[in-house]
Amino acid sequence: MRLDRGQIEVIDEKMAEILRRKSPQQRLQIGFEMWESAREMIRSYLSSEHPEWSETELDRGVARRLLHGAA
Numbered sequence: 085m086r087l088d089r090g091q092i093e094v095i096d097e098k099m100a101e102i103l104r105r106k107s108p109q110q111r112l113q114i115g116f117e118m119w120e121s122a123r124e125m126i127r128s129y130l131s132s133e134h135p136e137w138s139e140t141e142l143d144r145g146v147a148r149r150l151l152h153g154a155a
Contacts, residue, residue, distance in 0.1 A: 123150065 095103075103111065123146055130137065130145045137145065 126150065 103114075106114070126146050126149050127142055130142055130149075134141070134145070
């Protein structure tokens with residue numbers, strides 16, 4: 085497995101093979117679950133850092149983080 089400067093993620097060949105065997109629907113479901121998990125972790129973090137924020141402010145903060153400041 086070749087690593088390039090700046091490469092921060094490397095997938096194990098065995099894991100790649102497992103993912104190749106998944107159907108497109110299964111891979112999409114995995115991606116969606118990862119997105120949901122990230123969203124929940126960011127929301128939890130922001131909620132603990134900003135207990136004064138409303139639900140709307142938390143939603144906006146999560147969106148900003150997930151969209152890299154584009155929202």
